[in-house]
Amino acid sequence: MPRTVNTIRIIPRLDIKGPNLVKGIHMEGLRVLGKPERFARYYYENGADELIYVDVVASLYGRNSLLDIIEKTSRETFIPLTVGGGLRTIDDIKAVLRAGADKVSLNTAAIQRPELIQEVSRKFGSSTILISIEAIKMPDGSYEAYTDNGREKTGMNVFDWALRAVELGAGEIMITSIDREGTGKGFDLELTKKISESVPIPVIAHGGAGTIAHIYDVINEGKADSVSIASIIHYNYVKECEIEDDFSGEGNIEYLRNRSSFSRIHDTTIMKTKEYLTQHGLECRYPLAGVDNA
Amino acid sequence: MGWSVDTHWPEWTMLESGKPEVAIIDYGMGNLFSIKRACESVGLKVCTTFQKQEILSAKAVILPGVGAFGDAIDTLRKLDLIQVLQEVALSTKPFIGICLGMHLLMDESQEFGSHKGLGIIKGCVIRFDNFQEVSGKRLKVPHVGWNRIYKKNNSNRDLWSNSILEGLTDGEFMYFVHSFYVKPDDPKLILSTSEYGNIELCSSLQYRNIIACQFHPERSGLRGLHIYRNLASIILARSNNFGGDK
Numbered sequence: 001m002p003r004t005v006n007t008i009r010i011i012p013r014l015d016i017k018g019p020n021l022v023k024g025i026h027m028e029g030l031r032v033l034g035k036p037e038r039f040a041r042y043y044y045e046n047g048a049d050e051l052i053y054v055d056v057v058a059s060l061y062g063r064n065s066l067l068d069i070i071e072k073t074s075r076e077t078f079i080p081l082t083v084g085g086g087l088r089t090i091d092d093i094k095a096v097l098r099a100g101a102d103k104v105s106l107n108t109a110a111i112q113r114p115e116l117i118q119e120v121s122r123k124f125g126s127s128t129i130l131i132s133i134e135a136i137k138m139p140d141g142s143y144e145a146y147t148d149n150g151r152e153k154t155g156m157n158v159f160d161w162a163l164r165a166v167e168l169g170a171g172e173i174m175i176t177s178i179d180r181e182g183t184g185k186g187f188d189l190e191l192t193k194k195i196s197e198s199v200p201i202p203v204i205a206h207g208g209a210g211t212i213a214h215i216y217d218v219i220n221e222g223k224a225d226s227v228s229i230a231s232i233i234h235y236n237y238v239k240e241c242e243i244e245d246d247f248s249g250e251g252n253i254e255y256l257r258n259r260s261s262f263s264r265i266h267d268t269t270i271m272k273t274k275e276y277l278t279q280h281g282l283e284c285r286y287p288l289a290g291v292d293n294a
Numbered sequence: 295m296g297w298s299v300d301t302h303w304p305e306w307t308m309l310e311s312g313k314p315e316v317a318i319i320d321y322g323m324g325n326l327f328s329i330k331r332a333c334e335s336v337g338l339k340v341c342t343t344f345q346k347q348e349i350l351s352a353k354a355v356i357l358p359g360v361g362a363f364g365d366a367i368d369t370l371r372k373l374d375l376i377q378v379l380q381e382v383a384l385s386t387k388p389f390i391g392i393c394l395g396m397h398l399l400m401d402e403s404q405e406f407g408s409h410k411g412l413g414i415i416k417g418c419v420i421r422f423d424n425f426q427e428v429s430g431k432r433l434k435v436p437h438v439g440w441n442r443i444y445k446k447n448n449s450n451r452d453l454w455s456n457s458i459l460e461g462l463t464d465g466e467f468m469y470f471v472h473s474f475y476v477k478p479d480d481p482k483l484i485l486s487t488s489e490y491g492n493i494e495l496c497s498s499l500q501y502r503n504i505i506a507c508q509f510h511p512e513r514s515g516l517r518g519l520h521i522y523r524n525l526a527s528i529i530l531a532r533s534n535n536f537g538g539d540k
Binding site: 006007008009044049074075078079080097098099100101102122123124125126127128171172197200201202203223225226284285 | 335362424434438441472514519
């Protein structure tokens with residue numbers, strides 16, 4: 001009986017703007033969903049294998065207001081927390097690690113100065129550094145790396161960049177399809193498969209989950225080692241749980257007022273996702289027997 | 295950081311003043327904060343330190359660590375902690391190595407050349423074979439994620455009873471992040487094994503007062519916190535038994 005080759009991780013990704021959890025389509029038209037630390041706690045209790053926080057504004061305006069949220073989250077969740085968005089220097093990284101993050105996710109700063117990857121991996125260890133690659137498919141079928149949530153062109157080929165990042169000491173890669181992100185159309189399987197098969201380190205797929213079957217596909221066909229999901233579970237939490245958060249004036253809360261879900265996304269929970277994956281022969285941390293009576 | 299107190303488990307509240315003190319070695323490698331919070335959540339009083347006196351006067355010592363073996367040993371040497379830690383190992387107080395902290399306990403490591411370790415546990419540290427293929431898929435290194443820990447059933451007695459793993463089910467999931475793993479010379483020290491690719495590795499071990507795990511119990515959810523709770527019981531029992539040895 002073959003035992004574990006690789007246990008798939010399901011990693012909720014929480015995009016943060018100011019004090020709020022937000023979600024957008026193609027990273028435009030951000031919707032406010034609630035307080036990130038509440039979502040984080042809920043996902044932790046419901047079987048999330050790790051958490052990822054991304055400050056979606058920091059990279060644009062040089063703002064970094066995450067520390068408080070990281071601190072609160074790391075006090076009540078005991079699973080790995082990765083933090084990204086606007087981290088540029090060793091000091092920025094040290095600050096989020098000190099607040100309670102376990103790993104950092106780098107994109108813009110690493111592309112601008114790749115040696116940063118080497119410095120971070122030397123100082124904090126390879127396993128502390130996750131390189132986030134935002135990919136957009138070009139008309140000729142190639143993939144180009146972007147930064148600032150798909151706004152800034154880099155002219156770099158995604159696969160070349162991934163291999164360079166590995167050489168410099170990256171511990172993991174998160175590949176986001178900007179074309180699919182927030183659309184619910186499914187992951188870009190071709191992109192994920194090519195990345196995952198070309199690098200020796202674990203690859204996290206992100207961008208496009210609309211159904212549980214999409215998650216299965218990106219593992220089975222796309223060869224992803226882990227999957228990061230957002231809308232598909234956020235919408236479920238917003239729908240199922242009464243959100244009584246006080247929004248402090250940032251972002252657009254219209255979404256919450258009409259509670260209209262985005263039609264392509266069939267919301268689900270982490271538990272249901274893991275149940276499905278397990279039934280379809282994939283290994284993940286499920287069932288979570290005994291978790292409640294530890 | 296200093297001392298901090300936080301109580302979540304009701305059974306510890308009556309021990310407010312007599313909480314065992316745990317020294318977490320702060321040598322700049324890895325996330326001490328998650329370990330600190332896990333300790334606090336089971337009612338342990340924590341001090342993150344690299345001061346000899348604080349380490350020697352603590353009721354238990356945790357050696358954490360993420361990063362490179364060579365750098366870690368160099369840093370411990372610069373901080374003049376090698377002898378201190380070897381002294382702790384020879385005492386009766388619980389001494390816990392986590393991840394790289396586990397590797398450092400060994401004789402030597404093959405990580406980027408050969409490095410001498412603390413020599414507390416006989417054995418070495420070796421790397422995963424990056425080019426191994428399992429069911430047509432290349433084995434990813436580092437090994438990142440949740441994996442099962444198994445009881446090593448080579449004796450009649452239950453190895454996990456009275457250990458940090460007491461009360462856990464055989465095959466429990468824990469969180470791992472590593473490219474290297476330890477190979478103790480004496481297999482009897484192995485408390486649990488785990489499998490990655492077709493390698494069976496030692497995922498935790500115990501030798502007298504020395505306990506070490508490859509996985510991160512502080513990042514392994516409630517079952518991981520259960521390990522910290524066991525640890526707190528062990529520390530309390532030890533400090534009650536040996537506390538008055540003046």
